Amino acid sequence: MPLLQFTPLQSRPSASFWSSLTSLKLDTLKLDDTERDIQGFLDEGMLVKDRGTGTSKKKEDEQGGQEEGVWVAGSLGVDERSLGSGSGSASNDVAMKGTFRNFNTIEDFRKVDHKKQLFDETVDRLLASFETEPTTFNPFLLVTYADLKKYVYNYWFAFPALVEKPGWEVDDRGMRPWTGDAAELRRLEREAQIEGEAFLHKVVNGNSVVGPVKEWKTFFQDVLEEDRTLVFHDPTSIPSLPGWPLRNILYYLAHYQSVQRLRVICLRGGSGGSTVLDKVYLSSPPASSSTSARPSAVGWEKNVKGALASRTVDLGSTMDPTRLADQAVDLNLKLMKWRVMPDLALDEIAATKCLLLGAGTLGCYVARTLMGWGVRTITFVDSAKVSFSNPVRQPLFEFEDCLGGGKSKAQCAADSLKRIFPGVNTRGVDLMIPMPGHPVAPASEASVRRSVETLDNLMDEHDVVYLLMDSRESRWLPTVLGNVKGKIVINAALGFDSYLVMRHGPSPGTSKPEQKRLGCYYCNDIVAPMDSLTDRTLDQMCTVTRPGVAPIASATAVELMVSLIQHSQGIHAPADLAAGSATTAESSEADGSPLGLVPHQLRGFLAQFRTMLIEGPAYDRCTGCSATVVDAYKQDGFAMLLRAFNEDKFLEQLTGLDKLYEEGEAALEQVDWDDSDAESGASI
C-alpha cells in the first residue's frame, strides 16, 4: 500500500500584516522581543473553473470525476488581524494559533539556536497539550526581523509537523466517492462552534452529527470503524496529496486516541461555492504507540528558491513614499519614547500648532527643530523677501529663492518644509505686523486693521506663538494678543554672541494666588517699545551675530516649548532655575516635565559657552502683559492698538510708566550727591 504523503503548507503574509507589525513594534513591542501569540488564517485549496477557453476537457476525470478547472493552493495567511486581539475570519478561513517573535537585530534573527529553541518549545508544548486536551493541532511559528528604517522585513514561518515512522499507508481498497454535503458539514461545524482545522463526523439515524477531534473515543463509541470520519479543511493544491495540517492530527489520533483506521474527508473550497470530495485514507498501525518517545518534527518553510532559509519582503520600494516618510519620522520619535522617556506624550507635541512670527534665521531653525519633534502644523509670518545673504544662515532657503528680487520668505519657508517632509501642514502668510512707534497714516488704517485681524485669527488657530522677529517693537502686538488669548508665547532674540530665549508668563489673573506670575519680554522695560527700524545702519538691518548663535537659540527655544508642553502645569509651570539652586526644588520630578527643567528665561553667552537660567516676575506696569494693557485692548480693541501705534507716550501713560519716570527723575534731583568718588574733576 502506498505511503501517505503530504503537501507542504504555504505562508501568505499580507502587506497589511507588515503594516500592523510596524505599528505593534513602534507602539507596543518597542524593544520587547519575547514571544507573543499570533493568529493565522488557513484557507482551503480551491478548484477554480477554467472559464478561459470553455473547450478544454482534458483534465476531466483525471482525479476521479472532478470538475474541470485549475487547483489553487490554500495557505496560512497572516494579516492585520493576526497580531491584534480582533478576530472574525472571512468565509471558509480557519483561525490557527501560533507563536510570534520579532527579533531586535538581524544577528539575533539569523541565529540558528534561537529558532531551533522556539521550534522545540512549540513541539514540546504541542505534545504536552496532546496529553491533556489539545487546543490546536498545528501551532505555527513566525520569526521576524523588521528593519523599520528601510521597511524591509525578514521572516521565516515554521509549520511543525510530527514525523510518523514508518508513516501512514493509504488503503484505497473499497474506496468510494464521498457524496456528502460539504455545505451541511460547514453549517454543522459552525453550529457546534468547533474551532480548528478538523472535526469528526458520523451519521446517526440518517442525521449528520459532528464533534471535536479530541472527543474521538466517546463520539465514535457506537460507530463502525469504516464510518469513523475525520473532516479536515485542506489547503492542498495537489488533490492527490492532502495538506500538511493533517499530519499532526493523525499523529494525535494514533498515539493519543489509539486510532488505527479512519476515513478522512478533505474539505476544499471551489469556485461557485461547490465543495469537493477527495479520497479516503486509512491509517496504518503506528510503529510504536508509546507516547514517551519524543517524535522528531519538521516544518520550517523553504524560501522561494526552495532553500531552507528565511524570506524577505521589501515594502520600502513599493510603499507610497510619502507614507514611508511619515512613518520614518514617527519612528525616530518613538525610539526616544521606548528607550529613555516612556512618559513622553509625543502625540501632544505632534498636535501642537505653532505660529512662527518671523521666517528669518530664527524662524528657519525653529521650524526645523519643530519638525524634528514631529510637530505637524507650522505657519510662518513674514513680510520680507529672500535676499542673497539669507541662504547661508537661514536653513530653509536656497540661492534660487533669491533670484528675481527674491521669493516671499513666509511662503518660501513653507514650500521648503513641504519639500523636506510632505506630511507637514504648513503655510506662509505675507504680513507686516503693526508696531508701536510706527504711526499709521489715516489712508492705511483699513489695511492695518486687516493686518491685526489676520494676526488675531492666526493666533486663535495656533497653540504656541513664537516671536522670532528682528525688532523689539514688532513683538509688542503678538505679546498683547498672546496675553489676551492665553497662548503659550516663546520669544527668541539674538545678540552678537548671546541670545535670549524665554516663555511669556500666563495671562494676568489666571495664575494661582500662591504663584508669582512670570513676566514677558517687556517686563524689564521702563519705556514703551518705539521705532527702532528707521535710521538703522546696514549692520543694524542685518542680524550681526556669530553664525552659531541662531541654531543654538532656536533649538533651545523649541526644547523649552516641548518641555513646557510636557509639564503637568503647562503654561503655569513655575520657573526652574539652574540645577542645584534653591528654587529648583519647587517643581519636583514627578510634578514637572519628564524632559527636565522648564526655566522662564535663558540667556546664552557664546564667548563663555555659558547659559544662565533667569526668572523674571511680571511687572504691573508692563506695556506688554500688564492687566491694564490687556484690559484696555479688551475694552477698546483696534482703537487702543491704533493709539499705541500712533501716540508716542500712549503706552507709558496707560501703564503709569511715565509717572514712574517722572518720580525717578524727581528722586534723582533730591539726591545729595557725594562728589568724593566722582571721576569728573569739577567741584562745586
Added chain:
Amino acid sequence: MPLLQFTPLQSRPSASFWSSLTSLKLDTLKLDDTERDIQGFLDEGMLVKDRGTGTSKKKEDEQGGQEEGVWVAGSLGVDERSLGSGSGSASNDVAMKGTFRNFNTIEDFRKVDHKKQLFDETVDRLLASFETEPTTFNPFLLVTYADLKKYVYNYWFAFPALVEKPGWEVDDRGMRPWTGDAAELRRLEREAQIEGEAFLHKVVNGNSVVGPVKEWKTFFQDVLEEDRTLVFHDPTSIPSLPGWPLRNILYYLAHYQSVQRLRVICLRGGSGGSTVLDKVYLSSPPASSSTSARPSAVGWEKNVKGALASRTVDLGSTMDPTRLADQAVDLNLKLMKWRVMPDLALDEIAATKCLLLGAGTLGCYVARTLMGWGVRTITFVDSAKVSFSNPVRQPLFEFEDCLGGGKSKAQCAADSLKRIFPGVNTRGVDLMIPMPGHPVAPASEASVRRSVETLDNLMDEHDVVYLLMDSRESRWLPTVLGNVKGKIVINAALGFDSYLVMRHGPSPGTSKPEQKRLGCYYCNDIVAPMDSLTDRTLDQMCTVTRPGVAPIASATAVELMVSLIQHSQGIHAPADLAAGSATTAESSEADGSPLGLVPHQLRGFLAQFRTMLIEGPAYDRCTGCSATVVDAYKQDGFAMLLRAFNEDKFLEQLTGLDKLYEEGEAALEQVDWDDSDAESGASI
C-alpha cells in the same frame, strides 16, 4: 546783448564705481559716514560724424561752418578710480575734485539738511579758496546711500555753480572763428602740467603760451584785452551754450581777478580726433565786484524725470546672481567685523578647508554653520544613503533625496550646499571608514587599503577634520591620522539629551614642555574601540536624541573651531575653563581668541540647559593619540592599521592598557572587602 546761458552738467557713474563703493564700504568705510575726497572725470562734448547715410548735409553751417554730425554731451563720470588713491585719466578726461559722503541710512540720505549743509560747506570752501589760491573751480558733490543687501544705490550729484546777477552778456560783435590748433593747446597744457578744467592762452611772438587760470593778472600783463583767452574743456552737448563748469571760472575771474572781458575757447572732442572751435564770449561787468556778499549757488542734478530728486541704480537686478550671493555672504560677515570684532581674521576662517566625516544630523548642521562663517571648502565623507527619517533632522536633505533607495549622503549633502550657495567649494566622498573590531577579510584587504589611502589624502588636503560619525570605533582611524598629520580635529557626539564637543590635542611631542598636552576622544578609555555596530537594535541604529541637541552641538563645534583658529596659539591654545574658574587666567584676553574662551571639551546637558567646560589631559596609554600608537603607525603604516582592525587586543597590548587592566584586576582581588556596607544580605 544776449545773456550767457549754460548747459547743465550730467553725471555718469559707471557700474565699476558702485562696485568700488561696495568694496570701500565693506572694507574701509564700514560705518564711517563722514566726508571723503572723490575724483571725477570730465570729458568733453563731442561731435560724432554722421556716417550713417553719408548723404545728409542738412546740419551743415547751422552752427557756423561746423562739421556734419551729432553732438554727444560730455559728462562728469565717476568710476573705479574715483574713490581710490589711483589716478591716471584717459584721453581728454579732466580729473575733477569733489566731496563724497555715503550715508548709513536711507533716512539720513534723504534729510534735506544734510545735503544743504554739505552743499553750503562746499561753496564756502570754494569761495575761501578763491581768496587765496583756487585748486579747483568746480568741486562737485556726491551723496549716496548704498543698500548693500539689495545692491540698490541711491545717489545725488551736485555741481555747485555760483550765481552771477544779472549775468554775463555775450558780445559776439566781431566774433571770428577760432583757427587755432586744439591739439597744440592740449600738448601745451600737458607740458605745463596744468590741471583742471581750464587754462589761459596767449600768443607771444607767434608762439602759443599757456598758463594757469589763477595767474591771470601776471599772465596777461602785456596782452590786449581782446586777446586774453580762456581755454576750457567743455562738456557741452549743445554747441551754442557752453558747459556748466565755465560759470565758476567766470565768477572767479570777474570777482577775484577783476576781469571784465575775455575770450573763451570751448575745447571739445570730436570724432576722428579733430577739435572744435566755438564762439568767443565776453563778460559783462559784474553787478557788484564786491567779494564780501556771499553769492547764491545752484547745482543739484535733476533726476531722469527732470525733478530735483535723487537717482537710484539697481544693480541687484542685473548683476550676476552668483556674484551677488558671494558678496552678500561676505557682507554679513564683514558687518560682524565692523561692529564688534575688528580683530576677526575673516579671510583665515574662509580659507579653512574642512573635512566632515559623517553627513548625518551633525554633518549637515556643522556644514550650515561653517557656511554661515564663510568657510568656502567643505568636503563630506559618508557611506550611507539618505533614508526617509533623515530630512526632518538632517538639514541638507529633502524628501526627494530618499526616493529610489536614497541618494548617497555625502554627494547629496554637497549638492545641497551648492544649491544654497553656489560659491562654495564642496564635494561628497562615498567612503566607509575602516574600524577596529571590524575584521578585514583577506579578499577585502585591497579595498580597505584604498579606503585608508583616500582618507589619508583627504586629511592632507584639509585643515580641520570633524568627527561626526555615529559610532565610537569609526573615529579611531581619523583620530590617529589627525595626530600623525598634526591636523585640528573637532569631535562631536550626541547622547539622548546631552552632547560632547571637543578638540583633540596637538600631536604627541609637539607641545611646549611647560604645557600639558590635551587629550583626544579615547584618552579616558581603558579599553580599545571595538565593534559596537553589529547587534544594534533599531534604537541604537537611529540617533535617538532630542531634536534640539544636534543643532546645539554642531553650532558649538563650529564656534569652538573658529575660536581656536582665531587663537594666537592655534592648536596649542591652552584649555580655557569656565569664566571665573582658576585656570581661565592662563590665556589672557590679548593672548587668546578674540571670540572668547577656547575650551578643550564641552559637555552639554539639555535637561538642565547647562554646559560644562572640561579639560582632559592626554593619556600616555591612549589608543588614539599616544606616541606609541602614532609611532607604530608611522613605522608600520597600513600593516599596523590592519592589525588594529583585525586583532581584538592589539591596541590594548600595544599601549599597555591590557597590563593596566590586569594590574587593576589583581589589585581588586587583594582588597580586603568590608562587607558592612554591602547591600547584599549574604555574609561570609
